[in-house]
Amino acid sequence: MSFKNPIRPSEITPEHIYNDRRKFLKSIAIGLGATALSSMAFAKVRSLDNIVDSDLSIGDKKTSFKDITTYNNYYEFGTKKTDPSEYADKLTTDPWSVSIDGAVKKNKVLSIDEIIKLSSLEERIYRLRCVEGWSMVIPWVGIPLRSLLKHVSPTNNAKFVKFTTLNRPSEMIGQRYKVLDWPYVEGLRMDEAMHPLTILAVGLYGKVLPNQNGAPIRLVVPWKYGFKSTKAITKISLVEKMPETSWMKAGPSEYGFYANVNPKVDHPRWTQATEREIGKGLFAPRVKTKMFNGYEKEVGYMYKNMDLKKYF
Numbered sequence: 001m002s003f004k005n006p007i008r009p010s011e012i013t014p015e016h017i018y019n020d021r022r023k024f025l026k027s028i029a030i031g032l033g034a035t036a037l038s039s040m041a042f043a044k045v046r047s048l049d050n051i052v053d054s055d056l057s058i059g060d061k062k063t064s065f066k067d068i069t070t071y072n073n074y075y076e077f078g079t080k081k082t083d084p085s086e087y088a089d090k091l092t093t094d095p096w097s098v099s100i101d102g103a104v105k106k107n108k109v110l111s112i113d114e115i116i117k118l119s120s121l122e123e124r125i126y127r128l129r130c131v132e133g134w135s136m137v138i139p140w141v142g143i144p145l146r147s148l149l150k151h152v153s154p155t156n157n158a159k160f161v162k163f164t165t166l167n168r169p170s171e172m173i174g175q176r177y178k179v180l181d182w183p184y185v186e187g188l189r190m191d192e193a194m195h196p197l198t199i200l201a202v203g204l205y206g207k208v209l210p211n212q213n214g215a216p217i218r219l220v221v222p223w224k225y226g227f228k229s230t231k232a233i234t235k236i237s238l239v240e241k242m243p244e245t246s247w248m249k250a251g252p253s254e255y256g257f258y259a260n261v262n263p264k265v266d267h268p269r270w271t272q273a274t275e276r277e278i279g280k281g282l283f284a285p286r287v288k289t290k291m292f293n294g295y296e297k298e299v300g301y302m303y304k305n306m307d308l309k310k311y312f
């Protein structure tokens with residue numbers, strides 16, 4: 001399956017024109033006053049410049065851009081791996097805003113640009129391990145989720161973070177079928193959300209995130225199965241009770257809230273001890289899955305006294 005429309009205006013416009021245009025838009029915005037700035041749709045001219053390398057990247061060989069963008073799980077566009085790359089270009093990602101509410105000092109609605117400005121953009125190379133038993137190594141571009149959460153000042157009642165994906169069946173053709181309870185909902189415990197490894201990704205391979213990978217903004221939690229990494233986020237709520245996620249509703253005995261990568265706890269229908277690396281060919285031997293996807297040292301403390309067979 002071919003990758004239909006990866007090119008964004010920011011990539012096809014020569015850099016100086018693009019920068020001038022950006023300055024121009026900014027000057028209009030200033031002319032209109034500060035409030036206009038936040039409501040203007042900057043997403044199209046957004047560039048991912050000044051990306052810094054992160055110490056938290058892994059050194060593994062990256063999966064190709066083609067594989068990362070044509071082998072996807074994104075049920076809003078269908079359940080086949082090639083459906084997202086085929087149908088996700090229909091999604092309008094501009095304008096876009098993310099609302100943040102619940103147990104925070106003040107509710108906020110932020111544009112992608114405003115979110116990006118909360119912290120420096122980092123390249124984070126992470127292995128994405130899908131619960132289905134395959135993995136990829138992806139160079140994400142994003143900011144730590146904790147930068148955004150600190151910005152909204154969570155109150156003491158914030159125990160969990162609930163993420164909600166866009167609900168727009170007119171553009172997300174898979175939402176016309178009730179394969180999951182739409183909109184897609186996921187969640188993290190507060191300490192997991194605040195962990196430095198947890199990021200909001202807005203790009204990959206140095207470019208603006210392709211729609212099939214969750215544009216304009218998606219979560220990435222590298223020690224958890226891929227389904228925790230909510231795509232096309234429109235709402236982030238800080239809540240007191242553990243949110244019931246779409247996957248828990250779909251199959252409570254198969255998909256738990258925690259979803260930590262764990263080679264010792266099998267899925268009821270298949271093993272989690274090994275994984276197939278996408279891009280290595282069908283005959284390449286499966287590799288051993290690592291506890292917490294290789295981050296036991298960094299994240300193990302959060303689950304110290306928990307029975308991981310029970311809290312899977």
Ligand SMILES: Nc1nc2c(c(=O)[nH]1)N[C@H]1C(S)=C(S)[C@@H](COP(=O)(O)O)O[C@H]1N2
Nearest residue numbers: 072073074075130165184213226227229231
């Ligand atoms: N909104 C939404 N987010 C989603 C999914 C989905 O179906 N809908 N699938 C998840 C699953 S199962 C995986 S493995 C990853 C895949 O991310 P990628 O396609 O960018 O590799 O996205 C996750 N995020």
Ligand SMILES: [Mo]
Nearest residue numbers: 130131226227
């Ligand atoms: Mo997955």
